Amino acid sequence: MKALQGVEGQVKWVEEPSPTCDVGQIRIRVAAAGLNRADLLQSAGMYPPPPGASQFLGLECSGVVSEVGPGSSWQVGDRVCALLAGGGMAQEVVVDARHALPVPEGLSLAQAAALPEVYSTAWLNLFQLAGLKPGEKVLLHAGASGVGSAAIQLCKAFGSPCWVSVGSAERLAYCQGLGAQGGVLRAEGLEGLKPFGPFDVVLDPVGANYAESNLKLLALDGRWVLIGLMGGRKAELDMALILGKRIQLLGSTLRTRNDQFKADLLSDLNQQVWPLFNEGRLSPQLARAYPMEEAQEAYAELASNQVSGKLVVVIDPSLV
Structure with missing residues (x-):
């Protein structure tokens, strides 16, 4: 699979073996991934991933569940968005099933990629x-x-x-x-x-x-x-x-919190906040979606500090 790597402030796609899907995890075929300032810092060598996390960029993504490990209630084909410690900017990602949320009704997968983080x-x-x-x-x-x-x-x-x-x-x-x-x-x-x-x-x-x-x-x-x-x-x-x-x-930081903390946070978010999207009281503020070939341009725009809302990189245009 292709995954996005940051080196000295530049980003490039590299080939990487697909991760394995274990107990309590799901594999997501990634549609799009949201950009965050932490990605800029990591690509500049200033914000390394926590121990055990993916070394690739991307703290949130959206997509379709393609594999379900034992112990998860998700189904293959479910549309989800996920909070990650890294690795969201890739064609596939494996994540703790508790760190995924359903895509709110009426939202595209490009919009959903801008929500979790x-x-x-x-x-x-x-x-x-x-x-x-x-x-x-x-x-x-x-x-x-x-x-x-x-x-x-x-x-x-x-x-x-x-x-x-x-x-x-x-x-x-x-x-x-x-x-x-x-x-x-x-x-x-x-x-x-x-x-x-x-x-x-x-x-x-x-x-x-x-x-x-x-x-x-x-x-x-x-x-x-x-x-x-x-x-x-x-x-x-x-x-x-x-x-x-x-x-x-x-x-306060979020990325380095443990899996249980994030699971509890996402559960609370699902109960207290996600229904407000369905009611139309919250909306994703997607400023622009870049194709994966223009990932470097997306990072440059985020670094300009001129963005209102969120930028995402589309990994699989057939899904969004």
Whole structure:
């Protein structure tokens, strides 16, 4: 089978033996795979896969079940999307059966490839870790990203108003179209968010550059969930603000979580979130689907930081 490998910031398709399907696993004939910032970091040699995970790129995919290992309730022919620790950008992938979800009714497999990673990330960090409650205010940095797009829709669906920081007026309008109340352009600074706050939860993929502002913008008993370091890893913090406001700083990653944790997360997602797609209250924000021959162009577009929503690479056009 063909699988996508990252080397020094470039990606290329290589031939690789098909993986074996064991107890509790399913084999998926991959239709499409979603792109994530972690793929960029891995292709640049900055984010190696967890021990035991595939060395190839791709943290989410969609496709059709082609083989079912003992102990799984899936059937050959089922349309699924899956959360992976790696290897989704390949013609086939074998995954823990508990880490697959049914493709929501009415969605294409290209659209479904854009769902598992971002909705898992948004649900885990906002609702499970931060304990977001209806009516609480949320600040989403990089609001037009894949995770941001999912988070805006979830906040709206569960009754929590949200605001965003983004890179352009067009991306701010995009976020407001999804349900954000408003926001600021990062080039103009985060001070413009103050009239909208204080915020109960901040979802932050930026890190150091926004650390001081996050503390000032958070409310009493606020939760700052750090999920990335796009703006650096070292910052000077006023500890008195953390203490006085009783702020919780939560560092969170998903890729390195164990299989049972991911299985529980996907089960919760299936029960609490997936029905909202069928009701039309959530929708995949697929910005563009690239053919597999243009994978390098897809990665370059993601690296430009100009994408609103998600990019996917189509592996098997006969399925999408």
